[in-house]
Amino acid sequence: MAQKQSVYREDRTAQEEPLARLSHETAGLFFRNSNDLYRGLQDVVRRQSSYYVLTYAMPSQKADGSFRRIKLEVNRPGLELSYRKGYYAPREEMTFERRKREDILEALQAPGNLNEIPVSLSYNYYQEDESSYGVSFLTHIGIRGLNFLDEAARRKNLIHIVVVAFDENDRYIEGLERSIEFRLLETSYASLLDHGIRSKVELKLPFGRYKIKAVVRESTQGKMGSVTKAIEIP
Secondary structure, three states, X not given: OHHHHHHHHHHHHHHHHHHHHHHHHOOOOOOOOOOOHHXXXXXXXXXXXXXXXXXXXXXXXXXXXXXXXXXXXXXXXXXXOOOOOEEEOOEOOOOHHHHHHHHHHHHHHOOOOOEOOOEEEEEEEEEOOOOEEEEEEEEEEOOOOOOOEEEOOEEEEEEEEEEEEEOOOOOEEEEEEEEXXXXXXXXXXXXXXXXXXXXXXXXXXXXXXXXXXXXXXXXXXXXXXXEEEEEEEO
């Protein structure tokens, strides 16, 4: 019998402990194992009879959803403080444009290539003046593994293509972004499946050696592909 009572007490304590912790962290009242409702109401009324409302500016920190602790101190002896012990910072929801931008920047800085989308890159150049060349980059993108949304008898997707030139020390020299929106009929979509997407961009570069990186991102599922090519001009 004693063992059963001990197990019962442990089980009851385990059930009460989360409620006790919650009331402590939020400056609430927790009445443990009591049927004295009148006394509980008296305590509530007493605590609500006088109180202070304090506000402060949230520190300039990242909106990452983390828990921020609050500590309140007074210089008057004999006071008992009851206040909320902290709060969860708001979590910033990334907009479509921000997520796209961060994905592309991360891919440009990554040492390797992404392979969710097949990408190939070719180029040719011509001399514009004594110190610079016009360099045309042709990007070919395979789309058979991509999901084009089927809406109103159209196949829809938005493809972002970024081509960037870095020097031999990985310093940014020049770059260009292009967005292509597709709203295709089934016949055009079938042709695109067979031939893929070709996009041409042109950069103006001085003679020298470069690392060219092309990054492709589609908008339906956020799939990405990239390719890196070392070139020398002329």
